Amino acid sequence: IHLQQLTYHANGSVRGNLAITKEDVEWLSSRYDYYSGQVGEAMKHFVIPQGCQAAMHLHRVRNDAKIVYRALHHVHKEKPVSDLLFQFIGLLSNVAHAMALYVNKLNDVKEIPFHTKSYILK
Numbered sequence: 001i002h003l004q005q006l007t008y009h010a011n012g013s014v015r016g017n018l019a020i021t022k023e024d025v026e027w028l029s030s031r032y033d034y035y036s037g038q039v040g041e042a043m044k045h046f047v048i049p050q051g052c053q054a055a056m057h058l059h060r061v062r063n064d065a066k067i068v069y070r071a072l073h074h075v076h077k078e079k080p081v082s083d084l085l086f087q088f089i090g091l092l093s094n095v096a097h098a099m100a101l102y103v104n105k106l107n108d109v110k111e112i113p114f115h116t117k118s119y120i121l122k
Contacts, residue, residue, distance in 0.1 A: 002027075003028070003031070009024070010085060010092075020082070021084070022084065024084075025087050025088050028095055032091060038105070039102050047112060048111075051107070054100075054103045054107075065089055065092045072089060
């Protein structure tokens with residue numbers, strides 16, 4: 001519930017007063033640390049968005065967060081957008097990815113690697 005509430009605060013922060021705090025970003029970062037720690041090596045690779053129903057919803061959240069992040073850049077050209085908001089939305093995408101991998105792991109879903117031609121991974 002807390003994460004859902006924060007996403008609504010982030011939405012209102014674009015047009016209204018900034019409602020995302022440094023503490024909110026730190027809390028979200030702790031969620032990223034937890035879930036990425038649970039899936040380990042899987043976080044180091046691109047994967048095809050698939051799996052159980054919960055994972056599919058989380059992959060959608062990740063994708064939507066990326067869309068919002070890019071849209072914020074366009075808003076920022078006309079009106080300043082807080083760095084905290086950029087941090088929060090970027091981190092939200094990463095947390096959703098880690099959570100998707102985690103729920104797939106809990107459901108014994110094997111991830112399907114995606115070998116990108118666009119980025120060089122180390």
